[in-house]
Amino acid sequence: MRTYFHVDMDAFFVSVEELFDPSLKGKPVVVGGRPNERGVVSAASYEARKFGVHSAMPLRTAYKLCPRAIFVDGHPDRYREWSHQVYDVLHSFSPLVEMASIDEAYVDMTGTERLYGPPLKAAHLLHERMKIATQLNCSIGIAASRLVAKIGSDQAKPNGVLWVIPGQEAAFLAPLDVRRVPGVGKVTEKNLHTFGIRKVGDLARLDKAFLEERFGKWGLALAGKSRGEDAGGWFDTEIGEDANPKSISHEHTFAEDTADLGRLEATLARLCEMVGRRLREHGLDARTIQLKLRYSDFSTITRAHSVSRPTQIDTELYEEIRELFRNNWRAGNPVRLLGVHASSFTDAGKQMELIGEQRHERWKQALAAADRLRDRFGESAVSLAASLRGKFRERTHENPAGLPGKKPR
DNA sequence: TCTGGGGTCCTAGGACCC
DNA sequence: TCTGGGGTCCTAGGACCC
Numbered sequence: 001m002r003t004y005f006h007v008d009m010d011a012f013f014v015s016v017e018e019l020f021d022p023s024l025k026g027k028p029v030v031v032g033g034r035p036n037e038r039g040v041v042s043a044a045s046y047e048a049r050k051f052g053v054h055s056a057m058p059l060r061t062a063y064k065l066c067p068r069a070i071f072v073d074g075h076p077d078r079y080r081e082w083s084h085q086v087y088d089v090l091h092s093f094s095p096l097v098e099m100a101s102i103d104e105a106y107v108d109m110t111g112t113e114r115l116y117g118p119p120l121k122a123a124h125l126l127h128e129r130m131k132i133a134t135q136l137n138c139s140i141g142i143a144a145s146r147l148v149a150k151i152g153s154d155q156a157k158p159n160g161v162l163w164v165i166p167g168q169e170a171a172f173l174a175p176l177d178v179r180r181v182p183g184v185g186k187v188t189e190k191n192l193h194t195f196g197i198r199k200v201g202d203l204a205r206l207d208k209a210f211l212e213e214r215f216g217k218w219g220l221a222l223a224g225k226s227r228g229e230d231a232g233g234w235f236d237t238e239i240g241e242d243a244n245p246k247s248i249s250h251e252h253t254f255a256e257d258t259a260d261l262g263r264l265e266a267t268l269a270r271l272c273e274m275v276g277r278r279l280r281e282h283g284l285d286a287r288t289i290q291l292k293l294r295y296s297d298f299s300t301i302t303r304a305h306s307v308s309r310p311t312q313i314d315t316e317l318y319e320e321i322r323e324l325f326r327n328n329w330r331a332g333n334p335v336r337l338l339g340v341h342a343s344s345f346t347d348a349g350k351q352m353e354l355i356g357e358q359r360h361e362r363w364k365q366a367l368a369a370a371d372r373l374r375d376r377f378g379e380s381a382v383s384l385a386a387s388l389r390g391k392f393r394e395r396t397h398e399n400p401a402g403l404p405g406k407k408p409r
Numbered sequence: 410t411c412t413g414g415g416g417t418c419c420t421a422g423g424a425c426c427c
Numbered sequence: 428t429c430t431g432g433g434g435t436c437c438t439a440g441g442a443c444c445c
Contacts, residue, residue, distance in 0.1 A: 012445095032413080039413050042445090055445080061410045101416090101445045183418095185443050218419075218442095251414060288437085298412070304438055337413090344437095 005107040006141040006149035010158040012103035013043035028069040035063035035071050085134045098239045108239050123161040148228045169228030174201030250274040251339030257296045259334045271340040276314040284345040285310035291324040292339030303328045310346045
């Protein structure tokens with residue numbers, strides 16, 4: 001029998017912003033951008049939620065619901081920094097910590113009773129230490145499975161603790177909406193509703209074979225989840241081992257759709273640089289390069305190509321991407337979004353030994369130098385996109401990233 | 410409701426091979 | 428020469444999470 005904590009920070013982005021600007025406290029706050037921008041709400045304060053504002057909602061909609069809300073830009077660097085602090089606090093309780101995202105973590109607390117006492121006492125201590133170290137509140141779910149711990153922390157919000165005593169899982173889950181089960185989204189919820197399945201208890205009563213027949217492999221996992229078991233997908237892996245990423249991608253939505261080839265290609269070049277940089281940071285080579293293209297009507301295509309020689313080099317990524325783009329863009333059709341996605345990774349070191357090409361090696365050294373420059377002087381210091389000069393706006397203080405914006409008049 | 414960006418996992422069809 | 432079956436890789440798309 002194991003004991004898992006699921007620790008979920010309360011209104012994480014908003015709370016971090018409040019630390020930098022205490023005047024935000026107690027007010028309706030929306031993190032994500034200006035109310036007239038393209039984009040969605042990253043996080044909303046509890047006061048803003050009272051007006052119906054929630055994350056993933058378009059900013060313009062949030063503004064209609066709550067015009068007096070304070071709209072602030074997100075600060076990913078701050079959130080990462082606080083996330084590390086959260087990790088440190090959790091790690092002081094148990095060596096087995098896995099950050100499931102920037103603001104939530106699973107902690108394996110099995111066998112810590114001698115140190116911290118029973119689970120509720122440990123949770124109380126964790127609340128205290130978290131507050132002292134980060135000034136932030138969190139909610140804690142405790143259970144014998146990660147799944148139930150996660151659902152528990154959700155029910156405990158805000159700033160609460162919920163312990164589901166072993167053996168009580170079914171009773172705890174039965175009255176909850178199926179939507180509370182991680183992995184059940186809008187579509188699955190609707191599907192389940194058509195079968196009259198609304199509560200987790202309805203799900204648990206069903207025959208496993210029925211669910212497997214209707215929903216395949218996922219249905220089988222769902223049957224397990226309805227009984228509180230860690231089954232399927234990301235619940236199968238062990239806590240604590242942090243693997244390399246399986247994919248690295250960057251994408252950009254234009255403030256206004258554009259059909260300007262120069263701007264489009266300059267954007268792709270910049271996205272390739274961002275992806276290349278992350279590949280080098282992780283020491284990975286990508287075999288599959290994927291373009292994402294979204295038109296004004298939101299229709300979206302992806303086009304991928306696997307190369308014979310995996311790469312982490314900006315120009316090689318860009319060559320592939322430009323090829324994909326030229327072969328698949330319906331020229332003249334305004335584009336809303338472009339994305340560059342790299343996957344099928346191989347270990348860069350091993351790859352280099354096999355190939356041992358000097359040209360490749362020189363490129364790597366040049367890029368490493370460029371990465372160091374970027375570290376010192378910022379992202380705009382060195383750029384492949386700059387070779388496409390004249391096709392996009394010069395980088396300025398208003399546009400430090402050099403992302404293509406409006407062309408100069 | 411005019412819809413971000415970064416991920417993970419799953420499905421399904423076709424190519425290709427034995 | 429009317430048409431198998433299993434395995435694997437590649438590609439495209441979609442559900443879902445924060």
